[in-house]
Amino acid sequence: MPKPTLAIVGATGAVGTIMRDVISRRDDVWGEIRLVASPRSAGRKLRIRGEEVTVQALSEEVFDGVDVAQFDLPDEVSAHWAPIAAANGVIVIDKSAAFRMDPDVPLVVPEANPEAVRDRPKGIIANANCTTLALIPTLAPLHAAFGLKSMTVASYQAASGGGKDGIDALYDQLSAIAGNRDIGFRAGDVRDALGEGADAAFGSPLALNVVPKVGGWKDDGWTSEELKVRNETRKILGLPSLAVSATCVRVPVVVGHSQAVHATFDSPVTVAQAHKLLADAPGVVLVDDPAAGRYPTPIDAAGLDDTFVGRIRSSLDFPNSLDFFVVGDNLVKGAALNSAQIAELLLPEFS
Amino acid sequence: MPKPTLAIVGATGAVGTIMRDVISRRDDVWGEIRLVASPRSAGRKLRIRGEEVTVQALSEEVFDGVDVAQFDLPDEVSAHWAPIAAANGVIVIDKSAAFRMDPDVPLVVPEANPEAVRDRPKGIIANANCTTLALIPTLAPLHAAFGLKSMTVASYQAASGGGKDGIDALYDQLSAIAGNRDIGFRAGDVRDALGEGADAAFGSPLALNVVPKVGGWKDDGWTSEELKVRNETRKILGLPSLAVSATCVRVPVVVGHSQAVHATFDSPVTVAQAHKLLADAPGVVLVDDPAAGRYPTPIDAAGLDDTFVGRIRSSLDFPNSLDFFVVGDNLVKGAALNSAQIAELLLPEFS
Numbered sequence A, B: 001m002p003k004p005t006l007a008i009v010g011a012t013g014a015v016g017t018i019m020r021d022v023i024s025r026r027d028d029v030w031g032e033i034r035l036v037a038s039p040r041s042a043g044r045k046l047r048i049r050g051e052e053v054t055v056q057a058l059s060e061e062v063f064d065g066v067d068v069a070q071f072d073l074p075d076e077v078s079a080h081w082a083p084i085a086a087a088n089g090v091i092v093i094d095k096s097a098a099f100r101m102d103p104d105v106p107l108v109v110p111e112a113n114p115e116a117v118r119d120r121p122k123g124i125i126a127n128a129n130c131t132t133l134a135l136i137p138t139l140a141p142l143h144a145a146f147g148l149k150s151m152t153v154a155s156y157q158a159a160s161g162g163g164k165d166g167i168d169a170l171y172d173q174l175s176a177i178a179g180n181r182d183i184g185f186r187a188g189d190v191r192d193a194l195g196e197g198a199d200a201a202f203g204s205p206l207a208l209n210v211v212p213k214v215g216g217w218k219d220d221g222w223t224s225e226e227l228k229v230r231n232e233t234r235k236i237l238g239l240p241s242l243a244v245s246a247t248c249v250r251v252p253v254v255v256g257h258s259q260a261v262h263a264t265f266d267s268p269v270t271v272a273q274a275h276k277l278l279a280d281a282p283g284v285v286l287v288d289d290p291a292a293g294r295y296p297t298p299i300d301a302a303g304l305d306d307t308f309v310g311r312i313r314s315s316l317d318f319p320n321s322l323d324f325f326v327v328g329d330n331l332v333k334g335a336a337l338n339s340a341q342i343a344e345l346l347l348p349e350f351s
Helices: A014-025 A075-087 A114-118 A130-146 A159-177 A189-194 A224-237 A271-280 A332-345 B014-025 B075-087 B114-118 B130-146 B159-177 B189-194 B224-237 B271-280 B332-345
Strands: A006-009 A033-037 A045-048 A051-054 A068-071 A091-094 A124-127 A148-156 A243-247 A257-265 A284-286 A307-314 A321-328 B006-009 B033-037 B045-048 B051-054 B068-071 B091-094 B124-127 B148-156 B243-247 B257-265 B284-286 B307-314 B321-328
Touching: A006 A014, A006 A075, A014 A033, A014 A045, A014 A159, A014 A332, A033 A045, A033 A051, A068 A075, A068 A332, A075 A091, A075 A124, A091 A332, A114 A332, A124 A332, A130 A148, A130 A224, A130 A257, A130 A271, A130 A284, A130 A307, A130 A321, A130 A332, A148 A224, A148 B148, A159 A189, A159 B159, A224 A243, A243 B257, A243 B321, A257 B243, A271 A284, A271 A307, A271 A321, A321 A332, A321 B243, B006 B014, B006 B075, B014 B033, B014 B045, B014 B159, B014 B332, B033 B045, B033 B051, B068 B075, B068 B332, B075 B091, B075 B124, B091 B332, B114 B332, B124 B332, B130 B148, B130 B224, B130 B257, B130 B271, B130 B284, B130 B307, B130 B321, B130 B332, B148 B224, B159 B189, B224 B243, B271 B284, B271 B307, B271 B321, B321 B332
Parallel strands: A006 A033, A006 A068, A068 A091, A091 A124, A148 A243, A284 A307, B006 B033, B006 B068, B068 B091, B091 B124, B148 B243, B284 B307
Antiparallel strands: A045 A051, A148 A257, A257 A321, A307 A321, B045 B051, B148 B257, B257 B321, B307 B321
């Protein structure tokens, strides 16, 4: 059989750009690759696999002959177009939040639940949120060995989670305060230096700050991001009553979501056992040598495929519990790479 | 009786500077105020209460006639000099870690355990770590009402926790990357831009990064800062077996330590109850109105006396538990103010 045809829908955005990079450097498993975006981007030429490809406008016709489509679109646009593509026989891998909690849509992280791609009654497979995706490759092997019972998470999320606008806002704000060596000591001085509009991207200025609000406000003071970490982790690991509390915080980092995790298991677990499991875990790099000053940080994880885990400690006062720190590139594994990996899981269906 | 004599020992450092500010703007309760520092700073003139005061070199004689001394010195210098001052009849309030866990030295946060200042067999009273100090004013009233049982904490700690060198390192690094709008996407690109020496202040570069290491390495992968949060919270709240897991992380903020807290209590607790208690708690400002986009951030807390708490949520899956976010100025309440408040608790002894 010929190689299957892939469509990248939302090819011009921040994640679409990373997706073209990811596809270009992975095994060349696809036949035609169609790049699709909004009508205003149609006609642009973008590079993928070393070739220039002309962007086509999103339409029903653009899916003719497509086998698999990667969607990176706003929730409401995905909600409209993914069923249309699926009705045309396309397997849709959707990176939005529109379908993640739909019981008829599998939510897949290949390191955790690759088999879930096969059961897709709507022809749609969902890709998890970037914060969840930085956690799962570490959690999955620990859960398999020791049984995950509960988890508290505090995140340190990069500006690029807010797309190109978020990245630009951080660079703009850092330029505006650069060279001022008295700033940051008085309430409001950073706001004064940045002027109007500095709240636009993240709700509060991000330069010299941390912002305990990621996503929209939901019921009872929770944010959408915090609920995604909880609900998506439960679904991916098949633990519908897993106890999770997450606090999601934006930090002045360009790329790389970090998370401080406190996880409690059904069985006793030692640091040595966790080290051994995580050293061998797919998609995970163990960086945990305090004596040598080695631990994960976002500037060392940016642009890389793996998620990095370190600072693994046996909780002093909680039985069967570990504390650790994970970092993953929110655009690579957190979006484009995971989606590409899901697509590759489908290849046997076309051989 | 005349007003008591105060000595500020370590008057020239980052905290000493804030201490002079704090004393100058509080009630004028002190008689003579002596400023003391290392011999190399002796003879400098520094302002306090609107007057210039000449700095004296640290010596045994400098404590003659002193009633209360505020020490802000490195641990080993405090360990040497605090007993000497105390032997000369001075009540020493020590901000170092040298005496905090000594059972014969009370560890005091006036909002939590003011009565503890009276029982000081060594004549020394210890001031808590800045991270602990940002937590206690919020924890104390919640503990009094509901009984604190366990807590997980993830911190977002400012560069100024590393003193003047830390502040300078952050400003230097931010200047070095300013205007570069491609940086932060590739592992190592921030390190390359900053060059040699960028690890010196914090173990890793801090610009565009977060560093999951605050303080020195202790046993089993824990840092000194993480153990301080646990051990000092236990001592201050009188809960020697309180379960605590902390992960302490440095972030590119100048002033203001933030913490994401998950706290479990003996009794049921509602958000409304916590709001009511914390709205009335001394030293605490409740900033918790998601609908109006109001939550605490470090740039809004810098330079202020109070600690700020918001994002209070009832944990969805943990009984009797709250998740919340606290921010406090690590130089003001986190060091100088708390020490000044302790000193003022001693005033009745001199009236």
